[in-house]
Amino acid sequence: MMQRPAIVGIGATPYYFRGTSAPQTLYELIGKASLAAVADAGLKITDIDGLAFYASGFEPGLITEMLGIPEINFASTVAAQGGGSAGVLDLAAMAIETGRAKAVLCIGACQQGGRRYGLSLANIALTPDGVWSRAAGLAGPGQALALVARRHMHVYGTRREAFAEVVLSSRQSASTRPGALRRTPLTLDAYMAEPMLADPLCRFDFCLETDGALAFVVTSAERARDLAQRPVTIAASAQAGSRDWGRAFFWFNMPDAVFTSAGAEPVARRLYAQAGIDPKDVDVALLYDHFSPLVILQLEDYGFCARGEGGPFVESGAIRLDGSIPVNPHGGHLSEAYVIGMTHIREAVEQLRGVAVNQIEGAEFALVSGGPAPIPMSGAILSNQL
Amino acid sequence: MEEMPARPDLSTLDVPMDAWTQPFWDGAAQGKLLLPRCGKCRHFRWPPGPFCPHCQSQQTEWLAPGTARIYSFTVVRARAGADQPPMHVPALVEFPEADGVRLLAAIVDTPLSAIRIGAALNLEWSQAINAMVPVFSVAAPATI
Numbered sequence: 001m002m003q004r005p006a007i008v009g010i011g012a013t014p015y016y017f018r019g020t021s022a023p024q025t026l027y028e029l030i031g032k033a034s035l036a037a038v039a040d041a042g043l044k045i046t047d048i049d050g051l052a053f054y055a056s057g058f059e060p061g062l063i064t065e066m067l068g069i070p071e072i073n074f075a076s077t078v079a080a081q082g083g084g085s086a087g088v089l090d091l092a093a094m095a096i097e098t099g100r101a102k103a104v105l106c107i108g109a110c111q112q113g114g115r116r117y118g119l120s121l122a123n124i125a126l127t128p129d130g131v132w133s134r135a136a137g138l139a140g141p142g143q144a145l146a147l148v149a150r151r152h153m154h155v156y157g158t159r160r161e162a163f164a165e166v167v168l169s170s171r172q173s174a175s176t177r178p179g180a181l182r183r184t185p186l187t188l189d190a191y192m193a194e195p196m197l198a199d200p201l202c203r204f205d206f207c208l209e210t211d212g213a214l215a216f217v218v219t220s221a222e223r224a225r226d227l228a229q230r231p232v233t234i235a236a237s238a239q240a241g242s243r244d245w246g247r248a249f250f251w252f253n254m255p256d257a258v259f260t261s262a263g264a265e266p267v268a269r270r271l272y273a274q275a276g277i278d279p280k281d282v283d284v285a286l287l288y289d290h291f292s293p294l295v296i297l298q299l300e301d302y303g304f305c306a307r308g309e310g311g312p313f314v315e316s317g318a319i320r321l322d323g324s325i326p327v328n329p330h331g332g333h334l335s336e337a338y339v340i341g342m343t344h345i346r347e348a349v350e351q352l353r354g355v356a357v358n359q360i361e362g363a364e365f366a367l368v369s370g371g372p373a374p375i376p377m378s379g380a381i382l383s384n385q386l
Numbered sequence: 387m388e389e390m391p392a393r394p395d396l397s398t399l400d401v402p403m404d405a406w407t408q409p410f411w412d413g414a415a416q417g418k419l420l421l422p423r424c425g426k427c428r429h430f431r432w433p434p435g436p437f438c439p440h441c442q443s444q445q446t447e448w449l450a451p452g453t454a455r456i457y458s459f460t461v462v463r464a465r466a467g468a469d470q471p472p473m474h475v476p477a478l479v480e481f482p483e484a485d486g487v488r489l490l491a492a493i494v495d496t497p498l499s500a501i502r503i504g505a506a507l508n509l510e511w512s513q514a515i516n517a518m519v520p521v522f523s524v525a526a527p528a529t530i
Contacts, residue, residue: 127402132433132489132490133490135396135401136394137462138490151503154503196461197462198460251433252490253431
């Protein structure tokens with residue numbers, strides 16, 4: 001019989017402003033998060049027999065040596081970059097469902113040295129078909145996605161006030177969280193007074209750059225019943241994407257209607273079908289917020305409002321803690337920390353355990369999205385309804 | 387005098403080329419903007435590559451796309467003290483007669499207030515180490 005997967009342990013290091021986690025190494029951060037996750041689950045590190053990594057991945061041999069994991073039966077890395085963050089849960093789910101592994105440790109971490117993610121388009125090696133960003137003077141994803149934001153404003157009349165509301169809402173949530181890096185509440189006036197970095201985006205629309213590591217333990221729902229925490233099942237997980245979205249802002253030749261989206265519709269379709277729920281059943285949404293306008297576009301892709309209406313939807317207060325679909329009650333990448341989607345998974349689990357700092361009362365289903373980025377993009381629906 | 391965007395500094399850009407992008411740069415060297423179209427099903431595609439995504443044919447022909455206009459753009463300003471070029475305007479340029487191609491290119495020689503989505507563009511060129519790179523200015527912008 002197929003085993004339903006459940007998240008039973010979460011662990012995290014503190015979140016550090018970019019470059020301030022030294023002298024700890026990246027693998028030290030990973031080790032701390034991993035040991036914390038295992039302890040949280042009521043397991044031992046020697047119970048782990050599978051590894052699932054996000055982004056460029058890590059060295060399975062090094063991690064098993066370092067932590068004393070005796071033997072692994074499964075190790076895999078998601079194929080995507082920012083789009084794949086929730087994909088670690090998909091990999092772990094596959095390993096558990098098939099019986100390949102009994103307890104999978106999912107790891108996501110980043111530590112930025114000299115090379116900044118925010119200028120990653122300027123830093124990547126030029127290729128014959130990728131030279132255009134450099135030629136046009138686009139240095140980073142935020143500048144590139146400003147092109148999408150402006151087009152959405154042009155086509156649908158979306159206002160800067162909507163971008164501001166995403167940021168203000170995130171900052172409000174982060175203000176109650178001791179570990180968050182941007183906790184001072186922000187006013188609309190202060191937002192509007194901020195100079196543009198990549199018009200129509202100002203500094204506040206850009207996420208943080210953070211050092212940190214998070215880890216999650218996934219096992220079967222059956223085994224989860226005997227462990228330390230209230231289990232959170234992976235009701236659906238997906239890594240998907242359409243050719244029309246392709247390499248996203250490394251390509252920019254999407255069909256018109258897709259250009260002003262976040263590319264997440266294929267993921268959304270799969271998730272809702274697999275979980276057997278509709279957008280109205282989602283109690284809290286953890287949406288990958290590297291840049292504020294992309295939250296609005298994801299709200300449209302995931303069916304929380306109609307296409308083009310994301311701006312007025314957020315301006316109505318819908319994404320606040322008391323709104324119709326609370327978004328990122330942990331403060332997200334914009335205000336809490338940016339560990340490439342991993343903090344969103346942690347918050348989803350805490351919401352469904354009922355222990356979140358900004359708890360959404362009675363939350364039963366949480367949506368987690370990976371970043372609007374080259375495919376495959378990813379997402380998961382988590383639930384505490386076993 | 388209204389602010390004008392800077393030209394991107396391409397003096398250190400050595401454009402990598404391969405068999406599929408070479409015709410673009412050969413055209414550029416002669417002052418011609420040429421875009422790839424499938425020789426079989428006649429769909430334009432971008433970037434240049436070995437297959438037509440519509441019919442998978444490898445036959446490719448190169449055509450001048452006619453008029454150009456702004457599909458979207460951003461105005462990039464460096465933070466004080468940041469090691470970045472001065473204010474510049476990366477844009478996505480579309481070609482009504484070459485549906486399916488959006489080219490990333492800088493808008494130059496144009497007052498900021500004239501840079502709008504839909505604005506018709508003139509083609510200009512900027513010198514990289516080994517290639518001429520297309521940049522665009524807004525056609526007949528309103529005088530300030």
